[in-house]
Amino acid sequence: MLDLTAEELLVTTRAVRLRLDYERPVGRDVLRRCVEIALQAPSGSNRVPIQFVIVTDPDLRAALGEDYRERYAAYQASPGYIGSIDKGDTAANAQQQRTARSADHLAATIHRAPAIVVACGLGGLEGQAPHRIVASAGSIHPGMWSFMLAARLHGLGTCWTAVSLAPGARTPSLLHIPDDVTVGALTPVAYTQGTSFKPALRPDPDSVIHWEGW
Template identity: 35%
Template sequence: MQIDVDQVDEVLSTARSVRKNLDFDRPVDRQVLLDCIDVAVQAPVGLGGENWRFVVVDDPAPKQEIAVLYREILERIFKERGMDMKPTHKALTGRLHEIPAMIFVCVDGLPPDEAPAGQIGFYGSILPAAWSLMLALRARNLGTTWTSLLSARQDDVAKILGMPDGTLLTVMFPVAHLKGATLRRAKRDPAAQVTFWNRWGENSV
C-alpha cells in the first residue's frame, strides 16, 4: 500500500487539544471508538505484555461523577498557582458531563518502585497506545484532549469505574465530533534546534 506521507504527517502534526469546539450533542458511534482502540493496541509494548485496558464511559451517571472530580482537581490546580482558569479549560470543564464519550486508558498492573528503567518500561508500554488512540481519533475528525489530571485522584476514579486493586489510570480522553474547529500545527522549536548529532550539545546541521 502506498502511504500518503503528507496526510500522515498532517494527522501527526495537528492532533491538537480541543476543549471548546466540540459537538456535545452528537453521539459518537461505539464502533468508531473500538476501531480507534484497535489502532491503539498496535502500539509498541514492552516485555510485560499487553496490559492496557480501555474503559469507555458513555453513560450519564459516571460521566457526571467524573466531571465533578475533574473540576475539583482543575480548580485546585489553578488556585494553587494563583491563576484564573483559562477560557479553554472553562469550556471543557463546564460541559464535561455532556461529552459523548470518555475513554480511560488504564493498565492492569502498577508501576514498579524502581527508577528510572522500570518506570520507563512501564509507562513506555502504555503511553504510546494512548498517543496512537489520540491520532486515530484525529484521523476520524473526532476532537479530544490528552488529560492526565484525574490520575491525581486514582482511588476516586477507580471507585467510579469499578477498577480493581492493582490497576492504574493513565490518560483520559474526552471524545466528541469536532464542531467548527480548525486544527493547525503548533508552534514548536524546529528539529534543528532540539536535535544533537553524535554528541549532546552538537546541534549544528
C-alpha cells in the same frame, strides 16, 4: 474518514476543547475501531498491558466531571497550572493563555462529552523503580496517542488529560478500576465542530536537538 496525509494527521491532531460537539452521539463501533488501531502501538516486552474504560452513561460522566473539576481546581491553584507558565516570548505566552482558557472550559464541560475514555495499564506502580514507572507509562501512552490519532481520522476530537490521576482522585473507584491497574490518561471524545485544524506553535527543532550527545 478524513482525507489527511500521515504528516497532516500528525501535525493537526490537537488538544480539542472548544470545538467538541457535545450534542452529536458517538457510536460504539467507531470507538471500538479506534481501540483496535491503538492496540497496534508498541509496548514493553510486547505485553500489551493497555486497557480502555469507555464511559457513555450520563450519570457516570457527571460523576467523572465532578471529580475532574475538583482535581482541576487544585491544579489551577498550583505553580504548574498551564496559565502560570511563562514561555519567555509574547507569541508563545499569548498561545499559553489561550490554551489555559480552553483548559478551563474543558474542566467546566467535560461531563457533556458523549464519551470519556480512560487508558489504563495492567500492573500497579507501587514500589516500582523510576525506570519501571517510565516503562509502564511507555506501554500505555503510545496506545493512547494512537487512539487519539485514529479518533481524529474518524472526525473525532480528543484532549489528553491527567488531572484525574492525581492522588485522591475518585475516577479509579468510580470506574471500579482494580488497585493493580495504572490509570494513564483520560480524554473526552466527541465529533469536532469542523474538521480543519492547524499545526501549533512549537519550538524550533534546532533548539531541542543535541547531535551526538547532550
